[in-house]
Amino acid sequence: xxxxxxxxxxxxxxxxxxxxxxxxxxxxxxxxxxYKVVEVQKDNGTSKIEWVTPDSITPGDKVGYxxxxxxxxxxxxxxxxxxxxxPENTLYVDGSARGANSSIVFSVDQGKTFAxxxxxxxxxxxxxxxxxxxxxxxxxxxxxxxLKAGEKGSVQYIVQVx
Amino acid sequence: MNKFIIWTSLLVGSLFTxxxxxxxxxxxxxISNTASVSYEVGGSTITDDSEPAVITVQELINVTIVSxxxxxxxxxxxxxxxxxxxQVTNTGNGDEAFIxxxxxxxxxxxxxxxxxxxxxxxxxVYEPGTDDAAYDNSTPSTIAPDDSITIWVTxxxxxxxxxxxxxxxxxxxxxxxxxxxxxxxxxxxxxVTDGGDSTTDAVYGTGAANAxxxxxxxxSAIEVSITKVIGVINDQLGGSQPVPGAEVDYSLTVTVTxxxxxxxxxxxxxxxxxxxxxxxxxxxxxxxxxxxxAVSGDDNASYDANTRTITVDLGTITAGSADSVITxxxxxx
Numbered sequence: 120x121x122x123x124x125x126x127x128x129x130x131x132x133x134x135x136x137x138x139x140x141x142x143x144x145x146x147x148x149x150x151x152x153x154y155k156v157v158e159v160q161k162d163n164g165t166s167k168i169e170w171v172t173p174d175s176i177t178p179g180d181k182v183g184y185x186x187x188x189x190x191x192x193x194x195x196x197x198x199x200x201x202x203x204x205x206p207e208n209t210l211y212v213d214g215s216a217r218g219a220n221s222s223i224v225f226s227v228d229q230g231k232t233f234a235x236x237x238x239x240x241x242x243x244x245x246x247x248x249x250x251x252x253x254x255x256x257x258x259x260x261x262x263x264x265x266l267k268a269g270e271k272g273s274v275q276y277i278v279q280v281x
Numbered sequence: 282m283n284k285f286i287i288w289t290s291l292l293v294g295s296l297f298t299x300x301x302x303x304x305x306x307x308x309x310x311x312i313s314n315t316a317s318v319s320y321e322v323g324g325s326t327i328t329d330d331s332e333p334a335v336i337t338v339q340e341l342i343n344v345t346i347v348s349x350x351x352x353x354x355x356x357x358x359x360x361x362x363x364x365x366x367x368q369v370t371n372t373g374n375g376d377e378a379f380i381x382x383x384x385x386x387x388x389x390x391x392x393x394x395x396x397x398x399x400x401x402x403x404x405x406v407y408e409p410g411t412d413d414a415a416y417d418n419s420t421p422s423t424i425a426p427d428d429s430i431t432i433w434v435t436x437x438x439x440x441x442x443x444x445x446x447x448x449x450x451x452x453x454x455x456x457x458x459x460x461x462x463x464x465x466x467x468x469x470x471x472x473v474t475d476g477g478d479s480t481t482d483a484v485y486g487t488g489a490a491n492a493x494x495x496x497x498x499x500x501s502a503i504e505v506s507i508t509k510v511i512g513v514i515n516d517q518l519g520g521s522q523p524v525p526g527a528e529v530d531y532s533l534t535v536t537v538t539x540x541x542x543x544x545x546x547x548x549x550x551x552x553x554x555x556x557x558x559x560x561x562x563x564x565x566x567x568x569x570x571x572x573x574x575a576v577s578g579d580d581n582a583s584y585d586a587n588t589r590t591i592t593v594d595l596g597t598i599t600a601g602s603a604d605s606v607i608t609x610x611x612x613x614x
Binding site: 176192195199203209280281 | 304305306308310312313314315316317318319320321322323326327329330331332333334336337338339340341374472482484486
C-alpha cells in the first residue's frame with residue numbers, strides 16, 4: 120500500500136469513526152410505512168376506513184403514513200420528538216394525526232415554529248387568517264413519556280394527493 | 282435538522298412549480314416522505330431520519346365532454362350536416378387521447394343519420410372548408426392535462442319531420458388507453474398496467490365514467506318571410522313625384538310557410554330619416570284592412586317617433602294561413 124493510499128484510508132477512518140460512535144448511541148429505530156386509505160362499503164350499508172397496500176395512487180387519493188419507533192437499545196429514550204414534513208404535492212387531512220402519549224403540533228412555516236391548530240395563522244393578502252389543514256407544512260409529535268428499552272410505538276397521519 | 286428541512290423544502294418546492302396543475306399532480310411524479318426523530322439517551326441528544334417512503338403518482342384518466350350549444354339546435358327537415366358543438370377536456374393528470382362516439386337517444390320524435398365528427402381549428406366557430414378535418418378515432422390527437430378541444434358532431438336530418446319534432450344525440454369520449462387495452466366499458470378504478478405516462482398505470486377515474494353529454498335538434502319547419510312594396514306616391518300637386526312633402530304608401534306582407542305555428546311574430550320597419558309616418562304617432566297603420574293607431578299600447582300597432590320604427594305584433598300565425606298585410610303612409614321629409 121502506498122503512502123498516499125494509506126493517508127486516504129486514515130482520513131476515511133477518521134471521518135467514519137465519529138459517525139460510528141453516534142450510531143452506537145442511536146438506539147431508537149425509525150421506520151415510515153405508507154398505505155392507501157380507502158373507504159370500504161360493507162354489506163350492511165355502512166362503510167369503514169381501511170389502510171391497504173398503496174398501489175395505483177392517483178390525484179385525490181388519500182395516503183396514510185405510519186411512523187414506527189422502536190427502542191432497540193438497553194437504555195430508555197427520553198424527550199422523543201417525531202417530525203414529518205407534509206410531502207410536496209399532498210395536503211394534510213384535517214384531524215388525521217394520531218399518536219398515543221403525545222401532543223401533536225403543526226407548522227405552517229416549513230418547520231420553523233410549531234403550535235396547536237387554533238394557534239396557527241397564515242397571512243393572506245395582508246390579512247392574518249386562521250390556518251387550515253391545507254396550510255400545514257409539518258406535523259410534530261412530542262411524546263409525553265419515555266420509550267423504554269425494547270418498547271415500540273407508532274404515530275400516524277393522512278395526506279391527500281393533489 | 283432545520284437546515285435539512287429547509288433544503289428539502291427548497292428542492293421539492295422547485296419540483297412543485299413544474300409539476301402542479303389543476304388536473305392534479307402529474308402522472309409519474311414521486312411523493313417522498315421522510316420522518317425524523319430526536320431523543321435523549323443518557324443526556325445526549327440524537328437525531329435520525331427514516332428511510333424515505335416513496336410513492337409514484339399514477340395516471341388518472343378523467344375527461345369531460347360538454348355541449349356548447351345554448352338550448353336546442355334548430356334544423357330544417359331535411360338538412361344535411363347539421364352540427365352540434367361539444368368541448369372535450371382532459372381532466373386527468375397525464376396526456377391522453379379520446380375516442381369520440383355518437384348515438385341516437387330514444388324517447389324523442391325521430392333519429393338523425395349520424396355523420397362525420399370534425400375537429401375545430403381552434404377558434405370555436407364552425408367554418409366549412411376550414412374545420413373539415415374529420416376527427417380521427419384511429420389516431421386521435423393527444424390532449425394535455427387541463428387542455429380542451431372543440432368538436433363538431435354533424436348529423437343529417439331526415440325529410441318530412443314536423444315542426445318542433447326533436448332528436449337527441451349523445452356524444453361520448455372513451456380513453457384511447459382503455460380502448461386499446463380492449464376495455465370498452467371501463468369502471469372507475471379499473472387499471473391498464475403500464476398504460477399511463479412515465480410507465481405508470483392508467484387508472485380510470487370517476488369523472489371519466491360519465492364522459493358523455495347530449496344535445497337536441499329541434500325541427501323548425503316554419504318559415505316566416507316579409508316583403509315590402511311601395512304603393513301610390515302622391516306629391517300633393519296632382520302628380521306622383523317623390524319630392525319633399527309627397528306622401529308614399531307602403532305595404533308589408535308577412536307570409537308563414539311550412540307546418541305548425543309561428544308564435545310571437547312581430548313585423549318592424551325602421552324608416553329612413555327621409556321618411557316619417559304621416560301624422561306621426563297620431564297616424565294610422567292598417568293590418569289586414571283594419572285601421573290601428575300609431576299610438577303605442579292601445580292596439581297591436583305602434584310608431585316610435587324617436588327610433589322612427591313601425592312595429593306590429595301579429596301574434597301566432599299558423600303556417601299556410603292567409604298573408605298578413607300591413608299598410609301605412611309616410612311623408613317625404
